[in-house]
Amino acid sequence: MGRVKRILSQRDGVTEVMLEMDHPVKKAINYDHITGKVSVGDWLILNTTAGSLSLGTGGYHFVIVNRAHETLPLSPGGHGMKVRYTPFQVKVPFVEEEFFHLRDSFNSPLDLEGRLICFGELHSMIPPLCAYFHYYCPNKPRIGYIMTDHAALPLAFSKNITQLKEKKLLDTVITIGNAFGGDLECVNIYSALQAACLVEKCDIILVSMGPGITGTGTRYGFSGLELGLYLDLAYRHGGLCCFIPRISFSENRLRHYGLSHHFITILKDILQSALTIVLPCLDKRRIRYLYKQLRENHLLDKYGVCIIDGSGIRDAMEYYGISVTSMNRGIREDPAFFYGIGASAKKALSSFYSLDRV
Numbered sequence: 001m002g003r004v005k006r007i008l009s010q011r012d013g014v015t016e017v018m019l020e021m022d023h024p025v026k027k028a029i030n031y032d033h034i035t036g037k038v039s040v041g042d043w044l045i046l047n048t049t050a051g052s053l054s055l056g057t058g059g060y061h062f063v064i065v066n067r068a069h070e071t072l073p074l075s076p077g078g079h080g081m082k083v084r085y086t087p088f089q090v091k092v093p094f095v096e097e098e099f100f101h102l103r104d105s106f107n108s109p110l111d112l113e114g115r116l117i118c119f120g121e122l123h124s125m126i127p128p129l130c131a132y133f134h135y136y137c138p139n140k141p142r143i144g145y146i147m148t149d150h151a152a153l154p155l156a157f158s159k160n161i162t163q164l165k166e167k168k169l170l171d172t173v174i175t176i177g178n179a180f181g182g183d184l185e186c187v188n189i190y191s192a193l194q195a196a197c198l199v200e201k202c203d204i205i206l207v208s209m210g211p212g213i214t215g216t217g218t219r220y221g222f223s224g225l226e227l228g229l230y231l232d233l234a235y236r237h238g239g240l241c242c243f244i245p246r247i248s249f250s251e252n253r254l255r256h257y258g259l260s261h262h263f264i265t266i267l268k269d270i271l272q273s274a275l276t277i278v279l280p281c282l283d284k285r286r287i288r289y290l291y292k293q294l295r296e297n298h299l300l301d302k303y304g305v306c307i308i309d310g311s312g313i314r315d316a317m318e319y320y321g322i323s324v325t326s327m328n329r330g331i332r333e334d335p336a337f338f339y340g341i342g343a344s345a346k347k348a349l350s351s352f353y354s355l356d357r358v
Helices: 049-053 099-104 123-136 157-166 189-198 223-236 261-270 284-296 314-322 336-354
Strands: 002-011 014-020 027-031 043-047 062-065 078-082 090-092 116-119 143-148 172-173 203-209 239-244 277-279 304-308
Touching: 014 043, 014 090, 027 043, 049 062, 049 189, 090 172, 116 223, 116 336, 123 143, 123 157, 123 172, 123 203, 123 314, 123 336, 143 189, 189 203, 189 223, 223 239, 239 261, 239 336, 277 284, 277 336, 284 304, 304 336, 314 336
Parallel strands: 027 062, 116 203, 116 239, 143 172, 143 203, 277 304
Antiparallel strands: 002 014, 002 043, 014 027, 043 062, 078 090
16 A cells, blocks of 8 residues: 655546655556546555566556545446456447447458558557658658557556657557557457548558567567567458568667567568568668578568668657657667668558658
Protein backbone atom coordinates (compact mmCIF):
# COMPACT_ATOMS: atom_id res chain seq x y z
CA MET A 1 0.00 0.00 0.00
CA GLY A 2 1.01 3.58 -0.58
CA ARG A 3 -0.41 7.04 0.06
CA VAL A 4 -0.58 9.66 -2.71
CA LYS A 5 1.92 12.41 -1.86
CA ARG A 6 1.41 14.47 -5.01
CA ILE A 7 0.11 14.29 -8.57
CA LEU A 8 2.97 14.23 -11.07
CA SER A 9 1.03 14.39 -14.34
CA GLN A 10 -2.33 13.68 -15.96
CA ARG A 11 -3.04 12.80 -19.56
CA ASP A 12 -5.81 11.07 -21.44
CA GLY A 13 -7.09 8.82 -18.66
CA VAL A 14 -3.71 8.23 -17.00
CA THR A 15 -2.51 9.81 -13.75
CA GLU A 16 1.06 9.51 -12.51
CA VAL A 17 1.51 9.97 -8.77
CA MET A 18 4.31 10.21 -6.22
CA LEU A 19 3.78 7.96 -3.21
CA GLU A 20 4.63 7.74 0.44
CA MET A 21 5.50 4.04 0.87
CA ASP A 22 8.17 1.62 2.01
CA HIS A 23 9.63 0.73 -1.39
CA PRO A 24 12.58 2.14 -3.39
CA VAL A 25 10.22 2.93 -6.29
CA LYS A 26 7.92 5.78 -5.30
CA LYS A 27 5.95 6.47 -8.50
CA ALA A 28 2.77 4.80 -9.69
CA ILE A 29 0.46 4.84 -12.70
CA ASN A 30 -3.30 4.96 -12.25
CA TYR A 31 -5.69 4.21 -15.12
CA ASP A 32 -8.54 6.53 -14.23
CA HIS A 33 -11.24 4.67 -16.18
CA ILE A 34 -10.38 1.38 -14.43
CA THR A 35 -9.60 2.34 -10.83
CA GLY A 36 -11.12 5.83 -10.68
CA LYS A 37 -9.50 9.21 -10.24
CA VAL A 38 -6.87 9.76 -7.56
CA SER A 39 -6.30 12.67 -5.20
CA VAL A 40 -3.55 13.66 -2.79
CA GLY A 41 -4.00 11.68 0.42
CA ASP A 42 -5.72 8.66 -1.17
CA TRP A 43 -4.55 5.23 0.00
CA LEU A 44 -3.78 2.91 -2.92
CA ILE A 45 -3.24 -0.82 -3.20
CA LEU A 46 -0.46 -1.36 -5.72
CA ASN A 47 1.10 -4.01 -7.92
CA THR A 48 4.81 -3.53 -7.20
CA THR A 49 6.14 -6.51 -9.18
CA ALA A 50 7.78 -4.60 -12.05
CA GLY A 51 9.42 -2.15 -9.67
CA SER A 52 10.73 -4.95 -7.46
CA LEU A 53 12.20 -6.79 -10.47
CA SER A 54 13.57 -3.60 -12.10
CA LEU A 55 11.87 -4.47 -15.39
CA GLY A 56 11.49 -2.10 -18.32
CA THR A 57 8.34 -0.73 -16.68
CA GLY A 58 10.02 -0.95 -13.29
CA GLY A 59 10.05 2.80 -12.76
CA TYR A 60 6.39 2.63 -11.78
CA HIS A 61 3.96 0.66 -9.69
CA PHE A 62 0.41 0.13 -10.98
CA VAL A 63 -2.69 0.97 -8.98
CA ILE A 64 -4.96 -1.98 -8.28
CA VAL A 65 -7.48 -0.30 -5.97
CA ASN A 66 -8.06 3.22 -4.71
CA ARG A 67 -9.64 2.84 -1.29
CA ALA A 68 -11.35 6.20 -1.70
CA HIS A 69 -13.84 4.59 -4.13
CA GLU A 70 -16.40 2.07 -2.93
CA THR A 71 -17.95 1.68 -6.40
CA LEU A 72 -17.19 2.86 -9.93
CA PRO A 73 -19.53 3.16 -12.93
CA LEU A 74 -19.31 0.86 -15.94
CA SER A 75 -17.75 2.29 -19.06
CA PRO A 76 -20.40 3.23 -21.65
CA GLY A 77 -21.34 1.07 -24.64
CA GLY A 78 -20.73 -2.49 -25.73
CA HIS A 79 -20.54 -5.78 -23.88
CA GLY A 80 -17.26 -7.22 -25.16
CA MET A 81 -14.54 -7.96 -22.61
CA LYS A 82 -10.79 -7.46 -22.71
CA VAL A 83 -8.22 -8.70 -20.20
CA ARG A 84 -10.85 -11.40 -19.89
CA TYR A 85 -11.40 -13.60 -16.84
CA THR A 86 -9.05 -11.57 -14.68
CA PRO A 87 -9.97 -9.20 -11.83
CA PHE A 88 -9.17 -6.34 -14.21
CA GLN A 89 -11.37 -7.24 -17.17
CA VAL A 90 -12.80 -4.15 -18.87
CA LYS A 91 -15.91 -3.75 -20.98
CA VAL A 92 -15.50 -2.44 -24.53
CA PRO A 93 -17.67 -1.99 -27.64
CA PHE A 94 -16.31 -4.23 -30.40
CA VAL A 95 -16.58 -2.50 -33.74
CA GLU A 96 -17.47 -5.79 -35.44
CA GLU A 97 -20.82 -5.87 -33.63
CA GLU A 98 -21.42 -2.15 -33.01
CA PHE A 99 -21.24 -1.00 -36.65
CA PHE A 100 -24.41 -2.71 -37.87
CA HIS A 101 -24.32 -0.93 -41.23
CA LEU A 102 -20.98 -2.65 -41.97
CA ARG A 103 -22.03 -6.12 -40.86
CA ASP A 104 -21.91 -7.42 -44.45
CA SER A 105 -18.38 -6.05 -44.86
CA PHE A 106 -17.18 -7.77 -41.69
CA ASN A 107 -18.67 -10.99 -43.07
CA SER A 108 -16.73 -10.60 -46.33
CA PRO A 109 -13.11 -11.58 -47.07
CA LEU A 110 -10.46 -8.99 -46.33
CA ASP A 111 -9.41 -6.83 -49.30
CA LEU A 112 -6.61 -4.36 -48.54
CA GLU A 113 -6.68 -2.89 -52.07
CA GLY A 114 -2.98 -2.07 -52.21
CA ARG A 115 -2.89 -0.06 -49.00
CA LEU A 116 0.53 0.53 -47.49
CA ILE A 117 0.96 -1.54 -44.30
CA CYS A 118 4.12 -1.20 -42.23
CA PHE A 119 5.09 -3.74 -39.58
CA GLY A 120 7.55 -2.86 -36.83
CA GLU A 121 8.68 -4.97 -33.90
CA LEU A 122 9.20 -2.04 -31.53
CA HIS A 123 6.62 0.53 -30.43
CA SER A 124 9.31 3.21 -30.75
CA MET A 125 9.21 2.77 -34.54
CA ILE A 126 5.72 4.30 -34.74
CA PRO A 127 6.53 8.01 -34.13
CA PRO A 128 9.37 8.19 -36.69
CA LEU A 129 7.18 6.45 -39.27
CA CYS A 130 4.31 8.88 -38.72
CA ALA A 131 6.68 11.85 -38.96
CA TYR A 132 8.28 10.51 -42.17
CA PHE A 133 5.00 9.84 -43.95
CA HIS A 134 3.58 13.26 -43.10
CA TYR A 135 6.79 15.02 -44.08
CA TYR A 136 7.30 13.32 -47.42
CA CYS A 137 3.81 12.46 -48.71
CA PRO A 138 2.52 14.94 -51.33
CA ASN A 139 -0.98 14.75 -49.88
CA LYS A 140 -1.71 14.43 -46.19
CA PRO A 141 -2.20 10.68 -45.65
CA ARG A 142 -4.70 9.23 -43.23
CA ILE A 143 -2.64 7.03 -40.92
CA GLY A 144 -3.97 4.36 -38.60
CA TYR A 145 -2.13 2.31 -36.00
CA ILE A 146 -3.15 -1.21 -34.99
CA MET A 147 -1.79 -1.97 -31.52
CA THR A 148 -1.48 -5.68 -30.81
CA ASP A 149 -1.63 -7.32 -27.39
CA HIS A 150 1.90 -8.73 -27.14
CA ALA A 151 3.20 -5.93 -24.90
CA ALA A 152 1.44 -3.18 -22.91
CA LEU A 153 -2.31 -3.73 -23.01
CA PRO A 154 -3.65 -0.24 -22.13
CA LEU A 155 -3.08 2.18 -24.99
CA ALA A 156 -3.04 4.98 -22.43
CA PHE A 157 0.36 3.77 -21.19
CA SER A 158 1.93 5.01 -24.44
CA LYS A 159 3.18 8.60 -24.23
CA ASN A 160 4.22 8.25 -27.88
CA ILE A 161 0.63 7.84 -29.07
CA THR A 162 -0.57 10.76 -26.97
CA GLN A 163 2.12 12.94 -28.55
CA LEU A 164 1.32 11.79 -32.09
CA LYS A 165 -2.38 12.51 -31.60
CA GLU A 166 -1.61 15.99 -30.21
CA LYS A 167 0.62 16.76 -33.20
CA LYS A 168 -2.05 15.39 -35.58
CA LEU A 169 0.42 12.89 -37.03
CA LEU A 170 -1.77 9.88 -36.25
CA ASP A 171 -5.45 9.79 -37.12
CA THR A 172 -6.75 6.68 -35.40
CA VAL A 173 -5.74 3.73 -33.21
CA ILE A 174 -7.31 0.28 -33.22
CA THR A 175 -6.55 -2.00 -30.27
CA ILE A 176 -6.87 -5.76 -30.80
CA GLY A 177 -6.90 -8.92 -28.74
CA ASN A 178 -6.68 -7.96 -25.07
CA ALA A 179 -5.10 -4.57 -25.80
CA PHE A 180 -7.65 -1.83 -25.13
CA GLY A 181 -8.23 1.90 -25.19
CA GLY A 182 -8.06 2.62 -28.93
CA ASP A 183 -10.48 4.71 -30.93
CA LEU A 184 -11.86 1.37 -32.11
CA GLU A 185 -11.77 -2.00 -30.34
CA CYS A 186 -11.42 -5.15 -32.45
CA VAL A 187 -11.27 -8.85 -31.67
CA ASN A 188 -8.29 -9.70 -33.88
CA ILE A 189 -5.90 -8.55 -36.60
CA TYR A 190 -8.19 -9.63 -39.45
CA SER A 191 -11.14 -7.51 -38.37
CA ALA A 192 -8.80 -4.68 -37.35
CA LEU A 193 -7.44 -4.48 -40.89
CA GLN A 194 -11.03 -4.48 -42.15
CA ALA A 195 -11.90 -1.65 -39.77
CA ALA A 196 -8.83 0.36 -40.77
CA CYS A 197 -9.96 0.16 -44.40
CA LEU A 198 -13.75 0.27 -44.16
CA VAL A 199 -14.41 2.39 -41.09
CA GLU A 200 -11.36 4.64 -40.80
CA LYS A 201 -10.50 4.84 -44.53
CA CYS A 202 -6.77 4.72 -43.76
CA ASP A 203 -4.23 5.21 -46.55
CA ILE A 204 -1.37 3.87 -44.41
CA ILE A 205 -1.69 1.29 -41.64
CA LEU A 206 1.01 0.72 -39.03
CA VAL A 207 1.07 -2.54 -37.04
CA SER A 208 3.07 -3.00 -33.86
CA MET A 209 2.67 -3.94 -30.23
CA GLY A 210 2.47 -1.43 -27.42
CA PRO A 211 5.41 -0.31 -25.27
CA GLY A 212 7.47 -3.10 -23.78
CA ILE A 213 8.40 -6.40 -25.41
CA THR A 214 9.04 -9.90 -24.13
CA GLY A 215 12.29 -11.64 -24.98
CA THR A 216 13.82 -14.75 -23.47
CA GLY A 217 17.15 -14.95 -25.26
CA THR A 218 15.88 -17.91 -27.26
CA ARG A 219 15.30 -18.04 -31.00
CA TYR A 220 11.52 -18.18 -30.96
CA GLY A 221 10.56 -17.00 -27.48
CA PHE A 222 9.91 -13.33 -28.19
CA SER A 223 6.68 -11.40 -28.55
CA GLY A 224 7.50 -9.85 -31.93
CA LEU A 225 7.19 -13.22 -33.65
CA GLU A 226 3.51 -12.43 -34.23
CA LEU A 227 4.42 -9.85 -36.87
CA GLY A 228 5.50 -12.49 -39.37
CA LEU A 229 2.10 -14.15 -39.17
CA TYR A 230 0.28 -10.83 -39.49
CA LEU A 231 2.42 -9.67 -42.41
CA ASP A 232 1.76 -12.85 -44.38
CA LEU A 233 -1.97 -12.37 -43.79
CA ALA A 234 -1.87 -8.79 -45.06
CA TYR A 235 0.29 -9.72 -48.04
CA ARG A 236 -2.08 -12.50 -49.11
CA HIS A 237 -5.01 -10.07 -49.00
CA GLY A 238 -3.57 -7.38 -51.23
CA GLY A 239 -1.55 -5.22 -48.84
CA LEU A 240 1.61 -3.41 -49.93
CA CYS A 241 3.67 -4.65 -47.00
CA CYS A 242 6.79 -3.21 -45.45
CA PHE A 243 8.79 -4.90 -42.66
CA ILE A 244 10.93 -2.42 -40.73
CA PRO A 245 14.38 -3.83 -39.89
CA ARG A 246 15.61 -3.65 -36.32
CA ILE A 247 19.22 -2.49 -36.65
CA SER A 248 21.64 -1.26 -34.02
CA PHE A 249 25.38 -0.75 -33.84
CA SER A 250 25.15 0.72 -30.34
CA GLU A 251 23.69 -2.43 -28.78
CA ASN A 252 25.88 -4.32 -26.28
CA ARG A 253 23.94 -7.57 -26.63
CA LEU A 254 25.42 -9.53 -29.54
CA ARG A 255 22.03 -11.07 -30.47
CA HIS A 256 20.69 -7.58 -31.20
CA TYR A 257 23.88 -6.14 -32.75
CA GLY A 258 23.56 -5.29 -36.43
CA LEU A 259 20.33 -6.97 -37.50
CA SER A 260 18.49 -8.17 -34.41
CA HIS A 261 18.03 -11.93 -34.18
CA HIS A 262 14.29 -11.18 -33.84
CA PHE A 263 14.22 -9.65 -37.33
CA ILE A 264 16.34 -12.47 -38.76
CA THR A 265 14.21 -15.21 -37.19
CA ILE A 266 10.98 -13.80 -38.59
CA LEU A 267 12.50 -13.55 -42.08
CA LYS A 268 14.11 -16.97 -41.92
CA ASP A 269 11.48 -19.14 -40.26
CA ILE A 270 8.11 -17.36 -40.26
CA LEU A 271 7.58 -15.17 -43.32
CA GLN A 272 6.48 -16.72 -46.58
CA SER A 273 5.82 -13.49 -48.49
CA ALA A 274 8.08 -12.25 -51.27
CA LEU A 275 9.46 -9.11 -49.62
CA THR A 276 12.55 -7.03 -50.24
CA ILE A 277 14.87 -6.48 -47.30
CA VAL A 278 15.62 -2.77 -47.06
CA LEU A 279 18.89 -1.67 -45.47
CA PRO A 280 19.96 1.93 -44.82
CA CYS A 281 23.06 3.52 -46.29
CA LEU A 282 25.81 3.10 -43.70
CA ASP A 283 29.60 2.95 -43.85
CA LYS A 284 31.11 0.00 -45.71
CA ARG A 285 32.17 -1.85 -42.57
CA ARG A 286 28.64 -1.88 -41.19
CA ILE A 287 27.03 -2.78 -44.51
CA ARG A 288 29.44 -5.71 -44.82
CA TYR A 289 28.43 -6.83 -41.33
CA LEU A 290 24.72 -6.74 -42.24
CA TYR A 291 25.33 -8.70 -45.44
CA LYS A 292 27.38 -11.23 -43.49
CA GLN A 293 24.39 -11.79 -41.19
CA LEU A 294 22.05 -12.21 -44.15
CA ARG A 295 24.43 -14.60 -45.88
CA GLU A 296 25.03 -16.77 -42.79
CA ASN A 297 21.27 -17.12 -42.31
CA HIS A 298 20.68 -17.94 -46.01
CA LEU A 299 18.40 -14.93 -46.43
CA LEU A 300 20.07 -13.72 -49.63
CA ASP A 301 18.69 -16.84 -51.32
CA LYS A 302 15.15 -16.09 -50.15
CA TYR A 303 14.80 -12.30 -50.45
CA GLY A 304 15.94 -9.43 -52.58
CA VAL A 305 17.98 -6.75 -50.82
CA CYS A 306 18.28 -3.03 -51.52
CA ILE A 307 20.24 -0.25 -49.82
CA ILE A 308 18.51 3.12 -49.54
CA ASP A 309 19.43 6.42 -47.93
CA GLY A 310 17.28 6.64 -44.82
CA SER A 311 18.82 9.79 -43.35
CA GLY A 312 15.75 11.80 -44.34
CA ILE A 313 14.13 10.49 -41.18
CA ARG A 314 16.22 13.00 -39.26
CA ASP A 315 14.66 15.99 -41.06
CA ALA A 316 11.16 14.60 -40.54
CA MET A 317 11.69 13.99 -36.83
CA GLU A 318 13.24 17.42 -36.29
CA TYR A 319 10.46 19.16 -38.22
CA TYR A 320 7.73 17.64 -36.04
CA GLY A 321 9.71 17.68 -32.79
CA ILE A 322 9.84 13.89 -32.45
CA SER A 323 12.58 12.90 -29.99
CA VAL A 324 11.68 9.27 -29.36
CA THR A 325 14.22 6.82 -27.97
CA SER A 326 14.57 3.07 -28.44
CA MET A 327 16.26 1.07 -25.70
CA ASN A 328 17.03 4.50 -24.17
CA ARG A 329 18.94 5.58 -27.27
CA GLY A 330 17.94 8.42 -29.56
CA ILE A 331 18.95 9.16 -33.13
CA ARG A 332 22.24 10.67 -32.02
CA GLU A 333 23.26 7.60 -30.02
CA ASP A 334 21.97 4.98 -32.47
CA PRO A 335 21.47 6.51 -35.94
CA ALA A 336 21.41 3.13 -37.73
CA PHE A 337 18.18 2.18 -35.94
CA PHE A 338 16.39 5.29 -37.18
CA TYR A 339 17.98 5.25 -40.64
CA GLY A 340 16.63 1.71 -41.03
CA ILE A 341 13.12 3.07 -40.39
CA GLY A 342 13.70 5.92 -42.84
CA ALA A 343 15.05 3.62 -45.57
CA SER A 344 12.06 1.28 -45.28
CA ALA A 345 9.57 4.14 -45.31
CA LYS A 346 11.24 5.70 -48.34
CA LYS A 347 11.17 2.42 -50.27
CA ALA A 348 7.53 1.88 -49.31
CA LEU A 349 6.49 5.33 -50.44
CA SER A 350 8.33 4.97 -53.74
CA SER A 351 6.03 2.02 -54.46
CA PHE A 352 2.94 3.71 -53.08
CA TYR A 353 3.27 7.21 -54.51
CA SER A 354 5.22 9.03 -57.19
CA LEU A 355 7.14 11.48 -55.03
CA ASP A 356 9.68 14.00 -56.22
CA ARG A 357 10.75 14.59 -52.63
CA VAL A 358 11.37 10.92 -51.82
